Amino acid sequence: MAFTVNGQTVNVSTYPAKPLLDVLRDDLNLTGSKECCGKGECGSCSIILEGEAVCSCLILTGQVEGKKITTIEGIGTVENMDPLQKAFAEEGAHVIKNRQWEQGKSASVIRGISALDSECGAVLLVNVDQPVPSNSINQLIDSHQRLQGKIHLPVFHGRRGHPVLFSTELLPDLREISEECQGVKSIIRKYDTEIVHVPMTDPSVLYNFNTPADYEKGGQTCEFRKKR
Ligand code: FES
Incomplete structure (x- = not known):
């Protein structure tokens, strides 16, 4: 099955009924989308599918064939911000991305502090x-x-x-x-x-x-x- 993730076409060999969240995490190693409730209530598995925010735990992989997906890993960089980051920056905020997010919230706090003005x-x-x-x-x-x-x-x-x-x-x-x-x-x-x-x-x-x-x-x- 072929679809586009974060601007790149991927080919995944899996069964169409496999939840998209599992394919993203297990097959494509995109672990920014998390499974929490597993039933579309918490939003921790959110992705953007064809411009719409959806819960990837509720989407079957067969449903995304030929479609475009953006995961949290594909959301803007400091050099190329997405509209939300840009809006913060325009208000004077300094946008910092913690690339070690999988190490937990403490890593994000330490990363933010490292960017503070003296x-x-x-x-x-x-x-x-x-x-x-x-x-x-x-x-x-x-x-x-x-x-x-x-x-x-x-x-x-x-x-x-x-x-x-x-x-x-x-x-x-x-x-x-x-x-x-x-x-x-x-x-x-x-x-x-x-x-x-x-x-x-x-x-x-x-x-x-x-x-x-x-x-x-x-x-x-x-x-x-x-x-x-
Ligand atoms: S895991 Fe909670 S909405 Fe998908």
């Missing part, structure tokens, strides 16, 4: 599945500017949330994190007595959007969506 005042860590309401972020920055503390962490009704702001004093610690030691959680544990808790009115600081259902549920209460 003059930067703090590090705000925001995960891709978390909402980023500007009010909450401004409150964290304000807390960092007014109060001493190595870590500034949002709380809603007594529960710790995200994103987390780290003082640049902690850069040496952040460069040493590892998945084995639970990444940034190890830094939060180490400096627990030096955390400034910043009370928030927006519950979205507690949310993780891992499924479309999480997104819809969270959207009913998040301030950032109410304002759109």
Whole structure:
């Protein structure tokens, strides 16, 4: 079966009913698409098929014969950015790609930190599945500017949330994190007595959007969506 992946034509010898996700990972060694739910709910296996985002766990390989696919490995480079990366860059963001992503989230944090300007005042860590309401972020920055503390962490009704702001004093610690030691959680544990808790009115600081259902549920209460 022949189809195009990330601009290159590939010929795969497999049975048509094999899930495309398995072919991408096992036959083509494109492991950026992950299997999590296996039933089209989480999106961790997402690819672009003929311009549409689809879940590759639900697609049979026979369905893509002669078609064009883009996986995460084929999404733009720093030299040749895709539209999303370009939009961030145009707003002043410096786009960094972690090519050792299979080593886990700690590797991405370390990669991002390696690109920081030496003059930067703090590090705000925001995960891709978390909402980023500007009010909450401004409150964290304000807390960092007014109060001493190595870590500034949002709380809603007594529960710790995200994103987390780290003082640049902690850069040496952040460069040493590892998945084995639970990444940034190890830094939060180490400096627990030096955390400034910043009370928030927006519950979205507690949310993780891992499924479309999480997104819809969270959207009913998040301030950032109410304002759109
Ligand atoms: S693994 Fe395909 S949607 Fe979850």
